[in-house]
Amino acid sequence: MGSDHDVVVIGAGFAGLYAVHKLRDELGLDVQGFDAAGGPGGTWWWNRYPGARCDFESVHYSYSFSDELQREWRWSERFAAQPEILAYLEWVADRLDVRKAFRFSMRITSLVWDDGTERWTVGTDDGKTCTARFVVSAVGNLSVAKEPEFPGVDRFGGQVLRTSAWPHEGVDLTGKRVGVIGTGSTGIQVIPEVARQAAHLTVFQRTPNFAAPLGNHPIDEDEARWLAENHEEVRAGSRENFLGAPYEAPRPSALADPPEERRKVYDEFYGKGGFRLVISTYQDLLFSKEANDTIAEYLRERIRERVEDPRTAELLCPDDHPYATKRAPFETDYYETFNRDNVDLVDVRSAPIETLTETGLQTAADHYELDVLILATGFDAMTGPLLHMGVVGRDGLTLNEKWAQGPKAYLGIGVHGFPNLFTLTGPQSAVALYNNPLAIEDHVDFAAAAIRRVLDGGAGTFEPTEEAERTWGAMTEGVLNMTLIPQAKNSWYMGANIPGKPRAAFIFPGGAPLYRAITQEVVGTDFGGFAIGGEGRPIPPMVQLDPAVALVLGLMLVNGAKPLEECTLEETRAAVESFTMLQAPPRDLRIVRTTFPSPAGEREARIYVPDAEGPLPVVVFFHPGGWIAGSLEVSDEPCRTLADELGAIVVSPDYRLAPEDPFPAATDDTFAALRWVADTIAEHGGDPSRLVVMGESAGANLAAVAAQRARDEGGPQLAAQVLLYPPIDPQADTASKREYVNGPFLSVAAAEGMWNAYLGDPANASSPLASPARASSLAGLAPALILTAQCDPTRDEAEDYGRALAAAGVPAEVRRMSGMIHGVFNMSGIVPRSRELYDAVGEFLQPLFSRAASPVG
Numbered sequence: 001m002g003s004d005h006d007v008v009v010i011g012a013g014f015a016g017l018y019a020v021h022k023l024r025d026e027l028g029l030d031v032q033g034f035d036a037a038g039g040p041g042g043t044w045w046w047n048r049y050p051g052a053r054c055d056f057e058s059v060h061y062s063y064s065f066s067d068e069l070q071r072e073w074r075w076s077e078r079f080a081a082q083p084e085i086l087a088y089l090e091w092v093a094d095r096l097d098v099r100k101a102f103r104f105s106m107r108i109t110s111l112v113w114d115d116g117t118e119r120w121t122v123g124t125d126d127g128k129t130c131t132a133r134f135v136v137s138a139v140g141n142l143s144v145a146k147e148p149e150f151p152g153v154d155r156f157g158g159q160v161l162r163t164s165a166w167p168h169e170g171v172d173l174t175g176k177r178v179g180v181i182g183t184g185s186t187g188i189q190v191i192p193e194v195a196r197q198a199a200h201l202t203v204f205q206r207t208p209n210f211a212a213p214l215g216n217h218p219i220d221e222d223e224a225r226w227l228a229e230n231h232e233e234v235r236a237g238s239r240e241n242f243l244g245a246p247y248e249a250p251r252p253s254a255l256a257d258p259p260e261e262r263r264k265v266y267d268e269f270y271g272k273g274g275f276r277l278v279i280s281t282y283q284d285l286l287f288s289k290e291a292n293d294t295i296a297e298y299l300r301e302r303i304r305e306r307v308e309d310p311r312t313a314e315l316l317c318p319d320d321h322p323y324a325t326k327r328a329p330f331e332t333d334y335y336e337t338f339n340r341d342n343v344d345l346v347d348v349r350s351a352p353i354e355t356l357t358e359t360g361l362q363t364a365a366d367h368y369e370l371d372v373l374i375l376a377t378g379f380d381a382m383t384g385p386l387l388h389m390g391v392v393g394r395d396g397l398t399l400n401e402k403w404a405q406g407p408k409a410y411l412g413i414g415v416h417g418f419p420n421l422f423t424l425t426g427p428q429s430a431v432a433l434y435n436n437p438l439a440i441e442d443h444v445d446f447a448a449a450a451i452r453r454v455l456d457g458g459a460g461t462f463e464p465t466e467e468a469e470r471t472w473g474a475m476t477e478g479v480l481n482m483t484l485i486p487q488a489k490n491s492w493y494m495g496a497n498i499p500g501k502p503r504a505a506f507i508f509p510g511g512a513p514l515y516r517a518i519t520q521e522v523v524g525t526d527f528g529g530f531a532i533g534g535e536g537r538p539i540p541p542m543v544q545l546d547p548a549v550a551l552v553l554g555l556m557l558v559n560g561a562k563p564l565e566e567c568t569l570e571e572t573r574a575a576v577e578s579f580t581m582l583q584a585p586p587r588d589l590r591i592v593r594t595t596f597p598s599p600a601g602e603r604e605a606r607i608y609v610p611d612a613e614g615p616l617p618v619v620v621f622f623h624p625g626g627w628i629a630g631s632l633e634v635s636d637e638p639c640r641t642l643a644d645e646l647g648a649i650v651v652s653p654d655y656r657l658a659p660e661d662p663f664p665a666a667t668d669d670t671f672a673a674l675r676w677v678a679d680t681i682a683e684h685g686g687d688p689s690r691l692v693v694m695g696e697s698a699g700a701n702l703a704a705v706a707a708q709r710a711r712d713e714g715g716p717q718l719a720a721q722v723l724l725y726p727p728i729d730p731q732a733d734t735a736s737k738r739e740y741v742n743g744p745f746l747s748v749a750a751a752e753g754m755w756n757a758y759l760g761d762p763a764n765a766s767s768p769l770a771s772p773a774r775a776s777s778l779a780g781l782a783p784a785l786i787l788t789a790q791c792d793p794t795r796d797e798a799e800d801y802g803r804a805l806a807a808a809g810v811p812a813e814v815r816r817m818s819g820m821i822h823g824v825f826n827m828s829g830i831v832p833r834s835r836e837l838y839d840a841v842g843e844f845l846q847p848l849f850s851r852a853a854s855p856v857g
Ligand code: N01
Pocket: 053, 054, 055, 056, 142, 148, 149, 150, 181, 182, 183, 184, 185, 186, 187, 189, 204, 205, 206, 207, 327, 348, 353, 376, 377, 378, 379, 490, 492, 497
């Protein structure tokens, strides 16, 4: 048996170099690194093909953890080419003195877990083994090349070159007849370079790709120095951006802008170069096909402008996938290359490649004579590198068996049954849509924190629970299915570029801020969803979310939304008003705008009248907003939908807000509104004998109180009360307040701030007019439907109220919406399952409405 180590790190690219530094120099561990390459550099060591360069600006596509490294390195181009990135990584390896921790030119052949010793045995291709408590896989996700699908590679008399294993000495293509297969990011980079050298180039294209300008240019010394010296300012906000680079915030919707305006936006970002075109134009490009069609057509137009021959231009125009649903490539002179006399484009979609021959390439239609064939055919992405290492976990289960139907990895970094293995940038992590060096730093920091936690706690093992892994898989798939990504055929995002590979969710496309918020919560809950020393920890709140809700939170983070508890009053009010952006387009309905007499004078109310035969049942709806925010406008869409779906008149009254008008102003206004509706609604075709009081959040608290006041203060008689996640008692001490103390979205601190503003004097908390559960009796109240959200601190006090009502003999139904958060009633435009609230309300009210309407009922 060979040496024993604290940690084995596999890979010496961006991830491996930083991992060794972090674990060895910061945690003081004994770390052994391995890499199959002859030196540091990872993907940049292998991919030496002409044209290889990064497509996030180099100043962003570099480490951020060290002020020194950032200050001292100067980039010579906006997007550096492979030799410069490799030189950077070699320089970093020397500066951190991590080369000596690695054994290079050493491939891992087996990785076997032993439960008895709680160690991995690591086998290398020199026939040796060593052991380690932890293995950090930094093998990258695009490091195993796809095998050609066609025969004849051995027969071909010319030279076959793979872009991913380009000869170090370079290749002279002068005077050669060259073929390139592949028009992904690699092909699009290599093709213009080859065209400049070769006598003739034939590009074999199966699927055209949407390429847009990279916008590369040299950086002079002064600018390079300035960028290095001001790196903090230059890179600020990177991790708050969806893609992890400080790019401009997008406009909300491509469909909201008129075509001329949209064209200006696309022109601007096409000109700026790189990923800004994807991320800084419109927020809905990846979510709405109609929105995506606008940029897809724009890009096709640009291709037609740049390519002279119309037939070639049409062949280059993608028509089988929405833009950016395959990884967006960026180019320099790609389309102009097809205007050259020495370049031909061959469509191998209509006439597929059949075989290589002794002298060239045979398609179903023709034979092409070649001296050199370049394969830019892609990678067995995300899982390939891990599945090629012979990984065997607990009880002899191989990783290949475990992932036979697709990857399963909690947060993309841990696999149940494979303890103490960290799969940096693994499948189902955010890396595919997250500026890689930053994504990598986050993962290394996570692994280091986990290792430290295990060692400090004296535990032996760290691995995700099966439940957490399954829940994360559902989250990943759910978020992916909200995007247009599954619409792309042959995309490595879905594993679909490799014949026989399961088509599954290989990437988490929720963006860097959401992924970071989730992983931070995992760390903050003492690694929720992981088992430490065999002891499983509960899945943390954000991982419990419905994927669409998670995506809403992600978009809020991208848009710079502050946590509610940190908002000023004005900011809270603006935040609540912005709910309208999450709502479905409002339905067309007749609305009567009127006023009602409140104790403080006339206040506005809206009466929503559906197109139905009267007299109609009536719902009085109180808007949300924590008694300090909200308006008739915020609840306009929900009220229209309720009226339309219930066939009921819905009345939405305005009420006074705290802190300007604290308790009991809001309850006095809303109760006055209820009475006014009972007295006058017949004029609008309403039936006051079928009157329901309803509210959302603080509005639901007011509805519960109004129901009590109606009982105690002489009417009106109510058919029902419907309470959507009502806060019931500021002093309630509940499990949901502990579990969801930080939200998501509504935190206990935010709720407390709202209660305090409303109550004015804290002593008011004991009044049943503020805390309806404090009533001396709950008997005789109207039948209640209480809808709660699973991930909401107010959940348990609302459910307790439902139980107390039932105990007092009130027909009370409580329904908990799994994966939902406070406020979800306003997310009809994004969260499909918000429908369940309407369905539940309809199911509850319809029988009451029809019973009350029947002459014998
Ligand atoms: O690979 P790809 P890639 N017959 O899978 C074609 C990163 N990267 O190496 O779409 C004919 O995207 C295939 O056609 P089709 C980046 O993340 C970054 O280009 O399957 N054609 C496709 O055109 C990128 O996404 C940079 O019909 C065949 C191409 O080969 C990832 O690496 C630079 C074929 C493969 O495209 C992978 O990109 C380069 C066949 N039998 C790469 N088999 C930067 O700029 C495959 N193809 C940082």
